[in-house]
Amino acid sequence: MEFSLTTPALLFPTVSLLLLAYTNRFLTLATIIRNLYDRYHERQDKNLLAQIDNLRYRVYLIRNMQIFGVLSLLLCVTSMFALFAGWTDGGEWSFGIALALMIVSLGISLRELQTPSVRWICC
Numbered sequence: 111m112e113f114s115l116t117t118p119a120l121l122f123p124t125v126s127l128l129l130l131a132y133t134n135r136f137l138t139l140a141t142i143i144r145n146l147y148d149r150y151h152e153r154q155d156k157n158l159l160a161q162i163d164n165l166r167y168r169v170y171l172i173r174n175m176q177i178f179g180v181l182s183l184l185l186c187v188t189s190m191f192a193l194f195a196g197w198t199d200g201g202e203w204s205f206g207i208a209l210a211l212m213i214v215s216l217g218i219s220l221r222e223l224q225t226p227s228v229r230w231i232c233c
Contacts, residue, residue, distance in 0.1 A: 113198065118189040118205045121212065125183045128215070129176060135222075136172045139165050164227060171222040178215035182208045 143165050150158040189204035 113202055113205075114193070118186045118193070118201070118208065121182070121186050121205075121208065125179055125186070125212070128212075128219075129179050129183075132172055132176045132179060132219070136169060136176070139169050139172065143169070161227075164225070168222055168225055171218055171225070175215050175218045175222065178211050178218065182211035182215060184208075185211065 143162055146158050146162050146165070149155075150162070185204045185208035189201045189208060191201075192198075192204055193201035
């Protein structure tokens with residue numbers, strides 16, 4: 111397999127779109143948490159606290175997804191720099207690690223998607 115400077119560049123659009131999606135999920139959940147927190151102060155409902163805890167866990171997962179995604183992008187850039195400098199082995203290893211970090215990020219994303227929501231208990 112031929113490994114050139116353009117090979118790590120293939121990951122750039124994917125990482126950019128994933129980070130955008132992760133950020134949108136993070137901001138949406140943060141807004142929901144703020145609204146639930148305000149409602150909790152109006153009436154001390156235990157169900158709201160359970161929902162907030164669940165959403166906080168999901169925000170924690172999303173933050174980790176973002177961290178591994180950014181590390182993947184950083185190693186992609188490192189790989190491109192190494193290939194540009196003529197360090198083929200370093201470029202290949204950096205790209206391999208970048209792919210592994212992206213797999214970790216996607217795995218955490220799958221876990222976040224499988225996290226069940228807290229069911230509301232009415233009245």
